[in-house]
Amino acid sequence: MDSPALWDRFQKHLCSVPSLDLTLDVSRMNFADDYFAAMAPRIDAAYREMAELEKGAVANADENRMVGHYWLRNPQLAPSPEITDEIEASVAQIEAFAADVHAGKIKPPAAERFTQVLSIGIGGSALGPMFAADALTRVGEDKMQISFVDNTDPDGIARTLAKLEGRLDETLCIVITKSGGTPDTRNGMMVVRRAFEAAGLDFSKHVVAVTMAGSHMDQLASEEGWLERFPMFDWVGGRTSELSAVGLLPAALQGVDIESMLSGAAACDEVTRSTQTAENPSALLALMWYHATGGKGLKDMVVLPYKDRLLLLSRYLQQLVMESLGKRLDRDGHRVDQGIAVYGNKGSTDQHAYVQQLRDGVNNFFVTFIHVLVAGHDSVEVEPGVTAGDYLNGFQIGTRAALFGNDRESMTVTVRTVDARTIGVLIALFERAVGLYGTLVNINAYNQPGVEAGKKAAADVLELQNGLCRALTDAPQSARALATAIDAADQVETAYLLLEHLAANDRIAQLVGDTPSETTYSLK
Numbered sequence: 001m002d003s004p005a006l007w008d009r010f011q012k013h014l015c016s017v018p019s020l021d022l023t024l025d026v027s028r029m030n031f032a033d034d035y036f037a038a039m040a041p042r043i044d045a046a047y048r049e050m051a052e053l054e055k056g057a058v059a060n061a062d063e064n065r066m067v068g069h070y071w072l073r074n075p076q077l078a079p080s081p082e083i084t085d086e087i088e089a090s091v092a093q094i095e096a097f098a099a100d101v102h103a104g105k106i107k108p109p110a111a112e113r114f115t116q117v118l119s120i121g122i123g124g125s126a127l128g129p130m131f132a133a134d135a136l137t138r139v140g141e142d143k144m145q146i147s148f149v150d151n152t153d154p155d156g157i158a159r160t161l162a163k164l165e166g167r168l169d170e171t172l173c174i175v176i177t178k179s180g181g182t183p184d185t186r187n188g189m190m191v192v193r194r195a196f197e198a199a200g201l202d203f204s205k206h207v208v209a210v211t212m213a214g215s216h217m218d219q220l221a222s223e224e225g226w227l228e229r230f231p232m233f234d235w236v237g238g239r240t241s242e243l244s245a246v247g248l249l250p251a252a253l254q255g256v257d258i259e260s261m262l263s264g265a266a267a268c269d270e271v272t273r274s275t276q277t278a279e280n281p282s283a284l285l286a287l288m289w290y291h292a293t294g295g296k297g298l299k300d301m302v303v304l305p306y307k308d309r310l311l312l313l314s315r316y317l318q319q320l321v322m323e324s325l326g327k328r329l330d331r332d333g334h335r336v337d338q339g340i341a342v343y344g345n346k347g348s349t350d351q352h353a354y355v356q357q358l359r360d361g362v363n364n365f366f367v368t369f370i371h372v373l374v375a376g377h378d379s380v381e382v383e384p385g386v387t388a389g390d391y392l393n394g395f396q397i398g399t400r401a402a403l404f405g406n407d408r409e410s411m412t413v414t415v416r417t418v419d420a421r422t423i424g425v426l427i428a429l430f431e432r433a434v435g436l437y438g439t440l441v442n443i444n445a446y447n448q449p450g451v452e453a454g455k456k457a458a459a460d461v462l463e464l465q466n467g468l469c470r471a472l473t474d475a476p477q478s479a480r481a482l483a484t485a486i487d488a489a490d491q492v493e494t495a496y497l498l499l500e501h502l503a504a505n506d507r508i509a510q511l512v513g514d515t516p517s518e519t520t521y522s523l524k
């Protein structure tokens, strides 16, 4: 039942931005009447910091870096003419390259044209491109078909390559890695390269790199004479790189109008630069996150787009929010264990899965509905006067009401349609919300020490594996004996796990004992 009071609250708190074809409804969040006034000093401080960041302040102090993703869609904002030129040159390079590939001017040695794109990257070098590709694909109309390798899973890579079987000669690979040193991406590239070699194809004539100038991958691409090298900039973080060459190149090759993506993001930036909180949807999002989670991540964010094309928005936002906000220390060095957990998939599908718990179970979340007004391809009446799109719409509105009726909070972002401009708008909307929230809770939203620690830990584990392999002999030895032989007796459990992996993959021999300590390993 819609009470008059709720209808008033809806109208009072509806942030409507006609220039973006976007509205944000926060009326189903239970903040108090004086909430915005109470938070004004804090959000004002966040606006000031954001303005400094956009002017080129070293906002990522831990890495001594500027944070410039907003310049990508408005290069004139960049703090130096050199940066402006770099951005403009990179977009021009992408557009010229894509046009030449589409026209067959840049072509593979053994086929008429490149028809397939295989993008190899991980994390911030994959999630944005995957989200945009899935959201904007037009089956039968895309200029090139795009696939992704985003993991060092050999079986996963083989599965992707199998889909390209018979078409490798028409496949253009993009290796995307800002740092140029991420092992997962290097591995993906090497496995894919081997497939090209096995097919008798010269990989270097099928591959381009998106990476920082001078990185390891850049050097390799230069040495091997890859088709092209596109820049990634030091001042753009991985998870905010979708509107750099990282996202623009795959999108342009697919045939997406990248100028619309950029102009959508620029228009959203214009709106969300406002210091009038009621008119600024990014600020409202950040303030709602703060309200819902107590500024301490006490509740999870469930992202529920009612549109199949936006399925990967949840995964994209999961990284953007959790990698940015999930921090152990605040900017003063105090232990805070910050973050907001994000998960989601799509409606109405999820109403047949975990939405049961959202409606009736533990109240540890708030929902962000993404509602798309234009249903698209909705001419079939499934009942007299009722379409499938009517159902989708009805399910979204009904779920919002049911959640609120059971004291569950939600917000709704409504966009008109899913096109390149909308994707740019959504990316910019959430990027700025994350930045503002980072200031509200006083953390550096632009570093990722946990990701770096994970990379280091994996390197240490592989070093241990190499040591164990060297210590193996024809005589069976336990994990403890092998670990001790290489001065790693304090890592016996890790040694055991590594040896089990090697044995399961037929790389070493194993005699299974009654317990892990009694199991022994030897050379095959």
Ligand code: PA5
Pocket: 122, 123, 124, 125, 176, 177, 178, 179, 180, 181, 182, 185, 237, 238, 239, 240, 323, 448, 451
């Ligand atoms: O957002 C980030 O910084 C990370 O997720 C990186 O994008 C990811 O680790 C991949 O790094 P790179 O692009 O350097 O290969």
